[in-house]
Amino acid sequence: MPQTTNEYLLILxxxxxxxxIIVSLCVELFFRKGKELLPYLSIALFLxxxxxxxxxxxxxxxxFGGMLITGGIPAIFNLLFAAAGVLVMLxxxxxxKKYGFYHGEFYLLTQLSVLGMMLMAxxxxxxxxxxxxxxxxxxxxxxxxxxxxKVSANEAAMKYFLLGAFATGFIVYGIALIYGIMGxxxxxxxxxxxxxxxxxxxxxxxxxxxxxxxxxxIAAFPxxxxxxxxxxxxxxxxxxxxxxxxxxxxxxxxxILLTAVFxxxxxxxxxxxxxxxxxxxxxxxxxxxxxxxxxxxxxxxSSISHAGYMAIGLAAGNKAALAGIMFYLxxxxxMNLGAFGIISIIEGEEDKQTDLNSYAGLAKRFPxxxxxxxxxxxxxxxIPPMAGFFGKYYVFISAIQSNMTWLALVGILxxxxxxxxxxxxxxxMYFKEPGEEISVKSDxxxxxxxxxxxxxxxxxxxxxxxxxxxxxxxxxx
Amino acid sequence: MDIWxxxxxxxxxxxxxxxxMLLTVSYLVLAERKVSAWxxxxxxxxxxxxxxxxxPFADVAKLLLKEDIVPKAADKxxxxxxxxxxxxxxxxxxxxxxxxxxxxxxxxxxxxxxADVNIGVLYVLAxxxxxxxxxxxxxxxxxxxxxxxxxxxxxxxxxxxxxxMGFSIGGVVMMASSLSPVDIIxxxxxxxxxxxxxxxxxxxxxxxxxxxxxxxxxxxxxxxPELVGGYxxxxxxxxxxxxxxxxxxxxxIASGMIVMLYLGGWQVPYIEKLGLGSPFTQIIQTLxxxxxxxxxxxxxxxxxxxxxxxxxxxxxxxGWKVMFPLSLLNIVWVAVVIMLFN
Amino acid sequence: MNFxxxxxIVFALVAAVSSLMMITRKNAVISAVFLVLNFFALAGLxxxxxxxxxxxxxxxxxxxxxxxxxxxxxxxxxxxxxxAILHGKKPIKYFAIFxxxxxxxxxxxxxVFGSGSFTSNPDIEASLSSGTVxxxxxxxxxxxxxxxxxxxxxxxxxxxxxxxxxxxxxE
Numbered sequence: 001m002p003q004t005t006n007e008y009l010l011i012l013x014x015x016x017x018x019x020x021i022i023v024s025l026c027v028e029l030f031f032r033k034g035k036e037l038l039p040y041l042s043i044a045l046f047l048x049x050x051x052x053x054x055x056x057x058x059x060x061x062x063x064f065g066g067m068l069i070t071g072g073i074p075a076i077f078n079l080l081f082a083a084a085g086v087l088v089m090l091x092x093x094x095x096x097k098k099y100g101f102y103h104g105e106f107y108l109l110t111q112l113s114v115l116g117m118m119l120m121a122x123x124x125x126x127x128x129x130x131x132x133x134x135x136x137x138x139x140x141x142x143x144x145x146x147x148x149x150k151v152s153a154n155e156a157a158m159k160y161f162l163l164g165a166f167a168t169g170f171i172v173y174g175i176a177l178i179y180g181i182m183g184x185x186x187x188x189x190x191x192x193x194x195x196x197x198x199x200x201x202x203x204x205x206x207x208x209x210x211x212x213x214x215x216x217x218i219a220a221f222p223x224x225x226x227x228x229x230x231x232x233x234x235x236x237x238x239x240x241x242x243x244x245x246x247x248x249x250x251x252x253x254x255x256i257l258l259t260a261v262f263x264x265x266x267x268x269x270x271x272x273x274x275x276x277x278x279x280x281x282x283x284x285x286x287x288x289x290x291x292x293x294x295x296x297x298x299x300x301x302s303s304i305s306h307a308g309y310m311a312i313g314l315a316a317g318n319k320a321a322l323a324g325i326m327f328y329l330x331x332x333x334x335m336n337l338g339a340f341g342i343i344s345i346i347e348g349e350e351d352k353q354t355d356l357n358s359y360a361g362l363a364k365r366f367p368x369x370x371x372x373x374x375x376x377x378x379x380x381x382x383i384p385p386m387a388g389f390f391g392k393y394y395v396f397i398s399a400i401q402s403n404m405t406w407l408a409l410v411g412i413l414x415x416x417x418x419x420x421x422x423x424x425x426x427x428x429m430y431f432k433e434p435g436e437e438i439s440v441k442s443d444x445x446x447x448x449x450x451x452x453x454x455x456x457x458x459x460x461x462x463x464x465x466x467x468x469x470x471x472x473x474x475x476x477x
Numbered sequence: 478m479d480i481w482x483x484x485x486x487x488x489x490x491x492x493x494x495x496x497x498m499l500l501t502v503s504y505l506v507l508a509e510r511k512v513s514a515w516x517x518x519x520x521x522x523x524x525x526x527x528x529x530x531x532x533p534f535a536d537v538a539k540l541l542l543k544e545d546i547v548p549k550a551a552d553k554x555x556x557x558x559x560x561x562x563x564x565x566x567x568x569x570x571x572x573x574x575x576x577x578x579x580x581x582x583x584x585x586x587x588x589x590x591x592a593d594v595n596i597g598v599l600y601v602l603a604x605x606x607x608x609x610x611x612x613x614x615x616x617x618x619x620x621x622x623x624x625x626x627x628x629x630x631x632x633x634x635x636x637x638x639x640x641x642m643g644f645s646i647g648g649v650v651m652m653a654s655s656l657s658p659v660d661i662i663x664x665x666x667x668x669x670x671x672x673x674x675x676x677x678x679x680x681x682x683x684x685x686x687x688x689x690x691x692x693x694x695x696x697x698x699x700x701x702p703e704l705v706g707g708y709x710x711x712x713x714x715x716x717x718x719x720x721x722x723x724x725x726x727x728x729x730i731a732s733g734m735i736v737m738l739y740l741g742g743w744q745v746p747y748i749e750k751l752g753l754g755s756p757f758t759q760i761i762q763t764l765x766x767x768x769x770x771x772x773x774x775x776x777x778x779x780x781x782x783x784x785x786x787x788x789x790x791x792x793x794x795x796g797w798k799v800m801f802p803l804s805l806l807n808i809v810w811v812a813v814v815i816m817l818f819n
Numbered sequence: 820m821n822f823x824x825x826x827x828i829v830f831a832l833v834a835a836v837s838s839l840m841m842i843t844r845k846n847a848v849i850s851a852v853f854l855v856l857n858f859f860a861l862a863g864l865x866x867x868x869x870x871x872x873x874x875x876x877x878x879x880x881x882x883x884x885x886x887x888x889x890x891x892x893x894x895x896x897x898x899x900x901x902x903a904i905l906h907g908k909k910p911i912k913y914f915a916i917f918x919x920x921x922x923x924x925x926x927x928x929x930x931v932f933g934s935g936s937f938t939s940n941p942d943i944e945a946s947l948s949s950g951t952v953x954x955x956x957x958x959x960x961x962x963x964x965x966x967x968x969x970x971x972x973x974x975x976x977x978x979x980x981x982x983x984x985x986x987x988x989x990e
Contacts, residue, residue, distance in 0.1 A: 011965075018972065025975075065962045105983050112976040119969055131969040135976060142980030180929035202928060555852070596952055599875040606883025610855070613887065617848055617894050625894060632891045636884055643879075656952055 007063050010070050013052040013078055014118060020045040021111045028104035035104035039093045042107045043086050046114070050082035057470065060477070062124060066188050069124045072474045073326070077121035077252045080330055083456070084245050085114050087337045087449045092237045094443030095344045099235050101147045109139035110241065117245055121252035126175045126185035129253055133171065133217075136249055137164050140242050144234040156233025163226040167216030170209045177206030187256055194260035198269065208273065210257065217250035219243075220307045221280035231300035236347055236354075239296060240340030243303050244333040251329055254314065261317040263475075274315035275407055281308030282414035289421045294355045295343055298421060299336065302380065305414060306332055312411055313395045316402040323471045324394030330467065331379070331387035331460050338376045338453030342369055345446050346438070353438050359425060361434030370429045372450050379457050381422035382415050387460035394468070494571060502725045503533035509778050516782045537718070545714040550620025559618060560712065560719035563611035567726035570604045573597035573658055574733040577743045577763030580756075590658065597658040598646055601734060602639075605689055608727065609635040612691070612698055612708045615720070619711035627707030630789065631691065631698035637796035638688035638695075644804035645682035648675050648811040649738045662742030672739040674814060678807035679739045681800050686731040688796070691724065693781040697789060732773035740769050827867055834860035847893050851886060858882045870950030 008015065024041055027034040053075045060072040088110065096102045116135025123129045141164060145157025179185050181203040190197065197203045216223040231239045255262070261270070285305025292298035310328050313321035346362075346369065347354050363370035379386035392415060396408040460467060507522065507529065514521025522529040547556055575590035594600050609632055616628015649671050650656055653664035665671055672679040688695040699707030706712075709720045736742060743766040748758055787795065834857055841853035858881045865874035949955075959967050 018968070021972070021975075064965050067963065067965045103983070105979055108979055109976065109983075112972060112979075115972060116969075116976075119965075125966070127963070127966045128969065131966050131973060135969060135973045138973065138976050138980055142976075142983055146983055148984065177925065177929075180925075202925065552849075555849075596871050596875055599872075599879070599952070603875050603878040603883065606879050606887075609883070609887055613890055613894075614852070617890070629891060629894055632887045632894075636887055639884065 010056070010061050010063055011068060013049045013056070013070075014068075014115070014122075016048050016052065017045060017111065017115050017118070020048075021108065021115065024104075024108055024111060028108065035102070035107075038104050038107040039089050042089045042111055045111065046082040046085040046089070049114075049118075050079050050086075053078035053082065057474065060474075062188065066124045066186050067128055068119075069122050072477075073255065073471075074118075074122035074252070076326065076471065076474070077248065078118050080248055080333060081114050081117050081121070081245055084241075084248075084333050084337055085110065087334075087341070087453055088237055088241045088245075090445045090449035090452070091240065091337070091341045091344055093445045094441070095235070095237050095347075095446060098347075098441065099147065099237075101235065103146075106143065106146065109143050113137075113139035113143075113241075114245070117249035117252075120249045121256075123253070123256065124187050126178065126187060129187070129256070130172065130175060132249075133168065133253070136246065137168070137217075140164075140238075140246060143238045143241070144230060146238075147235065150233075152229075152233040153235070154233075156230040159226050160230045163216065167213045167223070169213075170216075171213030174206040174209030174211075174213065177202050177209065181206070187259075190257070191259045204269070207257070208270070211254070211270070211273065214250045214254050215277060218247050218254075218307045218310070219304050220277045220311055221284050221304060222277070224281070224284070224304045224307075227304055228297050228300045231303070232294060232296045236296065236340050236344040239300075240337050240344075243299070243340070244336045247303070247307065248329045248333060251310065251325065255322065255325075258314065258317065262319060262322045271315045271317055271402075271404075274311050274317075275404065278308045278311035278315055278407060279410050281305060281311060282411060283308075283417075286414045286417040286421075289418065292421070293357075295359070295425070296340075296354050299339060299343075302418065302421070303336070305418060308414070309392055309395055309411055312399050312404075312407050315407060316395075316398040316404055318398055318402055319472075319475050320401055321395065321398035322475060323468055324391070324398050326471050327394055327460070327464065327468055328391030331391040331457065334453045334456040334460070335376055335379050335388060338372065338450055338457065339380070341446055341450040341453060342373050342376070345369065345443055345450070346440055348439060356425065356428050357435050358438050359428045360432035362429040364434060365438075366440065368447075369450075372454050373429060374426045375454055376457065377422040377425050379461065381419045383419075385461050387457045387464070390461060390464040495568070498568060498571060498726060498729065499722075501729055502722050503537070505725045505728065505774060506536065506721070507532050508774070509781075512775065512778045513782045516779070540715060540718040543714040545716060546711075548620055548711045551711065552618040552620070555614045555618035556711075557716070559611050559615035560716040560723075562614065563608070563723035564719045564726070566604050566608050566611065567723040567730065570601055570730045571726075571733065573600055574730070574737055575658055575662060575742060576733070576766045578759050580759045588659075594657070596656045598650060598656045598661070598738075601730075602643060602646065605642075605727075605730075606635070606639055608689070608723075611720075611723065615712065616698075616708040619708075621711050623704045623706070623710045624708050627698040627704050627710070631708060634688055634691075634695065634697060634792060634796075637793060638685040638800065641681050641796065641800035641804040642685035642689060644801070644808060645678040645685065646738065648678040648804075648807045651808070651811050651815060658737055658742075662737060662744060665741040666744060666746075668746050670739060670741040675807055675811050677803055677810060679735075681804040681807060682739065683735060684795075684800055686735060687777070687780070688792075690727045690731050690777075692728065692777055694784045694787050695792060696786060697792060728774060728777050729770065732770045732777070735773055736766060736769045742766060823867060826863070830860045830863040830867065833857075834864065848890065851889050851893060854889075855882050855886050858886070865950070868950065872950060872952045872955045 020041070024038055024045075027037055027041065031037070056071040056075040057079075058071070061070050062068075063070060089107070092106065092110075096106060113136045116132045116137070116139070119128055119132030119135060121132075123132055141157055141161040144160050145153055147153045175185065178190070181197060181200050182189060198207070212223065216226075219227045231243060234242070258270070282305045285301045285303070285308060289298050289301035289305070292301060306328075310325050310332075313325040313328070343354060346358060346366075352358075359373075362373070375386070379388040382388045382392045392411065396411055399405065399408040399411070510532075511521045511529070513519075522532045525531045525535045547553060573590060573594050575588070579588050612631040612635075613628045616624045616626070616631065619625070649661060652671060652674065653661040655661065655664070687693075691698050697707075698704075699709065701707075704710070709717055712720060743762040745762055745765045748761060751758075753761070837853045837857040837860060841850045841857060844850045844853065858877055862874040862877040862882075865871075865877060
């Protein structure tokens with residue numbers, strides 16, 4: 001396999017991040033003030049990655065004998081991960097001090113998990129998929145449990161680790177079965193001959209096992225058991241990290257696996273699987289979220305239902321669906337990061353002030369935060385000109401195109417249900433009298449993160465066509 | 478092709494190596510006692526034979542005549558298996574270490590090693606990594622707390638030092654670009670000994686070799702003052718002797734490995750320029766191997782009677798925080814050397 | 820009967836019997852010992868397939884390092900209570916047998932109907948040398964360089980994570 005310097009230039013985003021991880025490790029190790037520097041170093045790294053990825057969007061390359069794919073959709077995902085990474089970092093600077101875990105390892109692990117996500121999004125081989133998945137998940141398990149004094153964090157980490165390992169087991173077993181049929185692990189071969197292979201029962205079994213594994217990771221309904229406890233138990237910035245980027249990375253792999261389906265506009269036998277998952281996730285997430293008083297837990301259930309909306313696109317399985325889910329993922333990422341950012345600002349020590357009552361009358365005390373929160377809640381609920389609306393809209397349209405109108409109707413029904421619990425937060429903030437006094441430390445970098453998230457949500461909502469046309473162009477090439 | 482010739486050659490070589498090993502082991506014990514006596518200004522054993530020369534045979538006779546005790550709480554099978562395992566692993570490792578250049582005898586070319594395995598270095602690593610089982614089994618199966626503690630310490634220590642040992646060997650393999658012992662020795666012709674080219678790797682390997690053979694300052698698995706006898710507290714008679722022999726056999730193997738990997742094996746620098754002719758060159762080279770091994774064995778004994786035992790946490794700190802990074806540094810160094818000179 | 824077949828039968832028998840013994844022994848340490856024996860038999864089978872590297876790595880890594888750590892933990896813990904759970908619940912046993920049967924059927928199916936690479940290899944020479952250290956090294960550093968480096972970072976992540984979770988105190 002000939003390798004040219006050119007190949008190494010094309011994986012520059014990966015190389016930069018890898019080198020950055022090593023540099024961060026040394027900075028943390030050898031300088032006493034190193035950990036003060038790490039968040040800024042990470043932000044710089046993510047910005048470079050984002051810049052490099054933007055340059056790659058229009059040139060798609062298959063590298064290292066089909067192990068890695070750069071450009072195109074992987075580049076958009078890299079951009080998404082990097083942007084979300086910047087937001088998480090901004091959010092974490094002040095929050096970690098408050099949370100009682102102020103250590104450099106947080107930044108290192110975040111960088112490592114982002115590297116894993118980028119590998120997942122760019123993988124051209126099941127081996128890379130698996131390694132990227134583990135590189136993403138293992139830092140997640142640790143990040144969730146990093147505050148060892150907190151019992152709920154320990155419980156969350158344990159649950160997440162056990163169920164995550166279980167899901168990984170499904171994925172590895174599926175890969176083994178697929179390897180048994182194909183004789184190789186190349187995803188390019190899988191895409192080209194998908195319809196030939198999928199005649200084989202063992203292949204389909206393996207494929208579904210992999211999809212089940214990733215359904216765990218995207219937190220879809222029958223595989224969602226870990227979500228509420230883990231999202232609530234983990235530190236709020238970590239919850240933001242894994243609920244958005246983790247989900248996007250898992251979707252990126254599902255896209256790669258289903259490329260053949262999406263590109264042929266043909267749907268597949270797997271459509272039914274996704275339709276069931278989508279219906280159950282949407283309804284379960286929306287209905288259970290109705291009775292939640294803790295904001296983090298509510299967002300956890302809402303994340304299950306969002307996974308359901310996106311699964312509608314997977315069930316539809318056409319080009320419009322691919323573009324729709326991409327848009328949805330971007331919107332969802334910034335909405336959730338914004339929401340968790342605000343929660344982390346309001347949150348007091350030891351997980352206090354995360355329930356709805358703490359938000360009563362927030363508009364009078366912190367008009368800016370309340371305004372941002374209201375904006376994000378409207379967006380999450382899918383009220384028009386916000387980003388969330390267009391995400392759902394595109395996904396529903398794709399379902400109708402694939403003759404799955406009933407699925408779109410279920411989606412709309414679920415959205416209507418979800419409006420209640422999103423707007424309840426707004427009602428609490430604007431129309432309730434303030435309860436007990438809450439103390440909030442001002443944290444400018446976290447404010448910056450929230451503002452950026454807000455800007456991105458608004459711009460995605462106001463100019464959805466710009467983003468969508470890029471994706472559609474890439475898909476059509 | 479004469480199959481019988483090969484069989485006879487192999488049998489002779491095996492017998493030769495085994496005899497040498499057993500004799501060396503028994504006299505190494507004597508040497509240890511003599512050297513320790515010398516270091517501590519004592520006389521040492523001097524009653525049996527001329528100046529104590531027959532002492533090893535007296536020891537063997539004594540051990541053979543002792544009662545073989547298996548404790549009641551012991552797991553009999555493993556308790557019996559452990560000493561055999563120890564001695565089996567110790568002796569079978571020697572198969573791939575060449576002790577001399579190829580010689581011609583009775584019209585046949587004879588290689589002075591038992592087996593030319595092209596992944597010989599990995600073979601040695603695999604077997605030494607198994608050596609820990611003998612000690613761990615012995616420690617667990619004895620049904621005694623002291624033995625158990627010895628076994629646990631041993632397993633932790635072996636794993637910790639195997640890492641830096643493996644990485645040190647990595648540097649050697651990089652220089653030779655082969656895993657075959659013969660190639661490794663030939664890559665160190667002249668003064669290109671690995672001990673000179675990669676001194677860091679030499680030191681890390683040497684220290685790891687001490688740890689792997691459970692010699693002072695790393696003899697925590699037996700640590701007499703704390704653990705009575707460590708893993709072999711509950712052993713007696715020939716089973717105890719097996720552990721004893723295995724320890725000394727391991728010393729010889731470690732020395733042989735160090736000579737092979739870092740001190741140029743059987744090579745004597747620039748000997749071919751002396752023009753001594755066929756048989757003498759080979760004899761000198763073979764002898765040089767034994768001299769080098771002999772010096773290293775003396776070094777082992779010397780260190781034992783000079784340096785006190787490490788504490789357990791010191792042992793772990795040294796292994797993970799000093800030896801491991803140093804051996805990685807060595808790999809980088811070797812890579813730089815190869816980049817610059819090839 | 821040639822020598823290779825004889826060796827295969829011996830190794831296969833040892834592997835099968837030792838794995839059976841491993842799951843039926845009451846004492847966890849003895850089970851671990853049989854697992855080590857099983858690894859040896861597997862290493863022998865790998866050698867018969869000309870996969871020297873895998874064979875040696877199997878012994879160095881699995882038998883020499885991982886199982887030693889297993890034994891280390893088993894010896895530190897009192898494993899007496901574990902037996903009761905494993906031997907008490909019958910349904911788990913039957914479930915395990917069911918799963919084993921499913922896996923067996925799948926492997927059998929793959930062997931019979933799997934892709935061509937299992938039944939016959941067009942290039943026997945290539946397959947003979949594919950297990951040597953040289954071939955594997957070359958593959959790892961050319962075609963599989965990305966997964967290889969990713970695995971390196973994975974281990975780094977796991978190390979950092981383990982240190983955070985197990986560190987006694989911070990600063």
